[in-house]
Every structure is written in C-alpha cells, then in structure tokens.
Amino acid sequence: MTLVDGSAAPLGGVRGVPTWDMVAVTVRRLGPGERLDGGDGAIWALVLDGDARLETAAGAEALCAGDAFHVDARTTYRLVAPTRAEVAVGTLRAVPPMPSPLVARDFAGRNRGIVELVRMCPLDPRHGHPLFAASYGGLIQAAMVQAVEESARQRSDPRLTALVSALDAHPGRAWTVDSMARFAHLSRSSLSERFRRELGRSPAQVLREVRMRHARELLAGTDKPVERIALTVGYGSAAAFSRAFSADHGRSPQSWRSHPGSGRPPEADAVCGGGSVE
Numbered sequence: 057m058t059l060v061d062g063s064a065a066p067l068g069g070v071r072g073v074p075t076w077d078m079v080a081v082t083v084r085r086l087g088p089g090e091r092l093d094g095g096d097g098a099i100w101a102l103v104l105d106g107d108a109r110l111e112t113a114a115g116a117e118a119l120c121a122g123d124a125f126h127v128d129a130r131t132t133y134r135l136v137a138p139t140r141a142e143v144a145v146g147t148l149r150a151v152p153p154m155p156s157p158l159v160a161r162d163f164a165g166r167n168r169g170i171v172e173l174v175r176m177c178p179l180d181p182r183h184g185h186p187l188f189a190a191s192y193g194g195l196i197q198a199a200m201v202q203a204v205e206e207s208a209r210q211r212s213d214p215r216l217t218a219l220v221s222a223l224d225a226h227p228g229r230a231w232t233v234d235s236m237a238r239f240a241h242l243s244r245s246s247l248s249e250r251f252r253r254e255l256g257r258s259p260a261q262v263l264r265e266v267r268m269r270h271a272r273e274l275l276a277g278t279d280k281p282v283e284r285i286a287l288t289v290g291y292g293s294a295a296a297f298s299r300a301f302s303a304d305h306g307r308s309p310q311s312w313r314s315h316p317g318s319g320r321p322p323e324a325d326a327v328c329g330g331g332s333v334e
Contacts, residue, residue, distance in 0.1 A: 076100070077150035078193030081179035084145055086137035094133040098148040098156075100126045100196055102163060102174060106141030110134075112157050115269060116304070122164035123256070126200060128156035144174045146196065160203040161256035167199045215240040216250055223263055227270045228290045233259050263290075268304050271297070275313040282309045 083104065084092065102124040110117045110125055111134040119125065127133045128151055135143065164171045179192050219240045223231065236259050237247040251259050267289040274285045286297030301309045 075190065075194035076148050076152075076197040078179060078189055078196065079147040079149050080181045081144060081146040081174055081192070083175070083178055084143050086141045086143065088137065088139050090137050092135040092143070092145070094127065094131065098126070098128045098151045100124065100146040100148060100200070101135065102144040102171070104142040104144055104164075104171070104175065106137060106139055108141050108143060109136045109138060110157065110159065111136065114157060115272070117157075117159055118257075118261070119159070120256075122162050124160045124163035124200065124203075126151075126154060126156065126158045126160075128154070131156045133157065144178070146179070146193075148193070152197075154200075158200070160200055163199070163203055166203055166206070170196060170199055213250060213254060215242065216254060220262065220266075223266045227263075227267045228288050231263055231290065236263070264300070264304070267291075268301065271301060271309065272312070275309055285309070 078100075086092070086106075086108075103119050103121050105121050107121070108119045110119055112127065112131055137143075173192075173195075179189060181189070219236060222239060223236075233244055233247070237244045240247055242250070247259055251257060251262060255262060257265070271285055271289045274280055274288065275282075278285075280288075282297070283294040286292075286294045289297070291297035291300065298308055301312070305312055
C-alpha cells in the first residue's frame with residue numbers, strides 16, 4: 057500500500073498528463089460495521105467524518121476524518137466503517153497511471169476548498185455539464201498529486217526512518233514509547249509529535265501496524281503455532297495477541313489463517329488504530 061508519508065517517490069507534475077475522468081461524486085453514510093466493496097472501475101474517496109479501514113491485498117490501513125485514497129480498476133478493496141462514518145466517493149472512468157492503493161493523509165487539511173466543494177456540490181452525472189465534470193476530476197487529481205509531492209519532500213527525518221526500520225527488523229522486542237524515544241534520541245512528546253506530523257499516527261499505532269503485518273505474514277506463510285507467532289511479534293501470550301489481532305481484523309488469528317485476507321465481516325466491531333503501548 058502506498059501511503060502519502062514520504063514512502064512513495066514523487067509523481068512529478070501533471071503537465072501533459074490526462075486528467076481524471078470523474079463520472080460522479082456522492083456522499084455515503086455508513087453505520088457501524090457497514091462496508092463498501094470494490095466493484096468495477098477506479099475510485100477516489102475522502103473520509104469526511106468518523107473513521108474507516110481500507111483493506112486491499114497490500115494490507116489494511118486505518119483512515120481517519122480528512123484522509124483520502126485512490127484505487128484503480130485493478131485493485132480489489134473493501135472500506136469498512138468501525139463506527140458511523142461519512143465518506144465522499146468519486147467514480148472514475150479514466151485514470152492516468154498512479155500508485156494504487158494510494159492514501160493521502162490529512163487531505164482535507166491541505167485542501168479545505170475541495171472538501172467544501174464535495175460537501176456542497178457533489179457531482180451528479182445526470183445534471184452536470186461535461187466541462188464541469190472534467191474540471192472537478194482534474195482539480196481532485198492535482199490535489200492528490202500535490203499531496204504526494206509535498207509529503208515526499210517533507211519526510212526528511214533520518215531518526216524516524218531508522219526507528220521504523222528497527223521496529224520492522226525486531227517486532228518481537230519489548231518496545232515501549234519510552235524505549236522508542238530513547239532509540240530516536242528524542243523525548244516522548246517530540247517523538248509523538250513527529251510521528252503525528254510525518255506519519256499521521258502515534259508511535260504505538262505504527263508499532264502495532266508493524267506487528268500485525270508480520271503476524272499476517274507468519275499466519276499465511278508458515279505453520280507456526282499461534283503461541284509462537286505471538287512471541288515472535290512481541291506479545292507476551294497467545295491470549296493478548298489474539299485480542300489485539302481480533303480488534304484489528306475482526307477475526308481470531310486461527311480464523312484469519314484459514315481464510316487469509318478476506319477482511320473484516322460487516323457485523324464486527326472495529327477499532328481505528330486501536331491499542332496502546334505503555
């Protein structure tokens with residue numbers, strides 16, 4: 057999954073690149089546990105209110121109000137609302153090559169005018185002028201490309217890069233926020249502020265995401281018992297690991313191993329970026 061946190065290479069300018077052919081933009085209200093499943097065609101979506109979870113073959117990503125994402129026609133996705141959420145969904149007919157899935161953190165904060173346009177003037181193909189639709193799609197596309205380029209330029213802290221690499225290399229270590237801060241030679245408050253600014257999540261959330269990714273890989277790719285996987289990814293017991301995994305995925309590790317990647321069932325209660333490290 058490509059996140060707009062500096063991990064993606066800049067896409068370059070939009071000069072000479074065809075603009076998005078936006079067919080429609082509608083606002084969807086989702087109740088707890090409701091989901092949107094990927095159908096035919098590409099989409100752009102913006103979480104207007106509440107939390108959501110984007111699930112693709114590349115993994116799962118917690119989204120909060122203000123985050124936007126794009127998936128192309130080849131990407132199968134599922135968007136799950138753990139609580140009530142309001143999401144603007146734009147249907148795209150033609151899309152120049154872009155990373156997919158592509159997540160833009162705090163898109164709303166960077167583009168307040170576009171958010172107001174989406175809220176006050178959704179795109180209805182039955183009553184809109186073709187020129188208006190073309191301008192609508194081009195505006196959103198340009199904002200997404202700009203978000204990628206700005207975030208790639210801003211991500212320049214080698215201490216965070218080294219810390220995230222260490223978390224990924226040693227997920228089973230007894231990490232705490234204090235030990236992460238010591239590793240990065242920062243105070244707890246400075247570490248948290250930099251994580252929020254550059255990654256859009258807290259240190260505890262990033263650690264949890266790293267551990268869950270390793271857990272999914274071990275469940276799907278090995279026959280190691282759950283108890284051993286729990287220790288490998290940093291949990292003191294199988295019970296603690298199962299609680300954390302179920303909160304993130306809506307299913308137990310054993311159930312996920314039997315049907316990997318099928319995603320959270322609609323009736324499950326999810327937690328956006330849940331969990332903590334003390």
